[in-house]
Amino acid sequence: MAHEYPLGVKHVGSSRTIATRMLRHEDMNGSDRLFGGRLMEWIDDAAGIAARRHAGTAITTVAVDTLEFHHPAFLNDIVTIEAWVTHVERTSMEVRADTYVENTVTGERRMINHAYLTEVCIDEEGRPTPVPWGLVANTPEEHEECAASKKRAELRKLRRAQGI
Numbered sequence: 518m519a520h521e522y523p524l525g526v527k528h529v530g531s532s533r534t535i536a537t538r539m540l541r542h543e544d545m546n547g548s549d550r551l552f553g554g555r556l557m558e559w560i561d562d563a564a565g566i567a568a569r570r571h572a573g574t575a576i577t578t579v580a581v582d583t584l585e586f587h588h589p590a591f592l593n594d595i596v597t598i599e600a601w602v603t604h605v606e607r608t609s610m611e612v613r614a615d616t617y618v619e620n621t622v623t624g625e626r627r628m629i630n631h632a633y634l635t636e637v638c639i640d641e642e643g644r645p646t647p648v649p650w651g652l653v654a655n656t657p658e659e660h661e662e663c664a665a666s667k668k669r670a671e672l673r674k675l676r677r678a679q680g681i
């Protein structure tokens with residue numbers, strides 16, 4: 518069902534958020550690799566900023582789709598998270614967050630993770646409230662991502678309805 522967005526539309530690029538950090542000792546786990554929970558926190562943070570940039574309201578994370586870690590990251594590596602809103606429903610938004618790790622000695626940059634999060638606009642009582650802005654895609658990549666995100670939204674609804 519098509520939703521109405523009272524404030525009009527924003528471009529995908531309006532929410533684009535880039536967070537960069539150099540890995541310190543306190544970010545490592547017992548095997549001297551980046552602690553996955555720390556990365557999850559940074560992903561949630563970047564996704565929340567992207568959602569807030571789009572909606573301009575208070576938001577909360579209601580779900581994170583599969584999180585896979587494809588490569589490790591080590592001390593002094595630079596981690597960059599790029600997050601942006603890919604789809605808007607009635608009160609919820611899908612945010613994509615891609616994580617890259619850069620080795621500062623070799624300059625090699627690898628994607629270690631990409632995740633989809635669902636962020637919900639909330640009012641002062643913490644209740645879901647409509648997203649005031651719709652989303653418009655410009656580039657072919659953005660159109661492709663938007664089309665795929667509609668399918669993901671349908672699958673999420675189906676999974677929730679079936680309790681799986």
Ligand SMILES: CC(C)(COP(=O)(O)OP(=O)(O)OC[C@H]1O[C@@H](n2cnc3c(N)ncnc32)[C@H](O)[C@@H]1OP(=O)(O)O)[C@@H](O)C(=O)NCCC(=O)NCCS
Nearest residue numbers: 577578579580606607608609610635637639643644645673
């Ligand atoms: C987010 C929250 C306000 C939603 O409340 P709710 O009573 O579930 O409200 P609804 O069922 O109307 O869902 C609101 C929206 O979230 C979506 N949603 C709810 N649960 C979802 C899930 N598990 N996965 C994906 N989307 C979900 C719904 O589809 C709906 O989106 P839409 O309006 O765009 O169609 C409530 O679940 C909450 O406060 N959760 C805790 C969030 C939090 O504190 N996060 C921080 C980490 S603990």
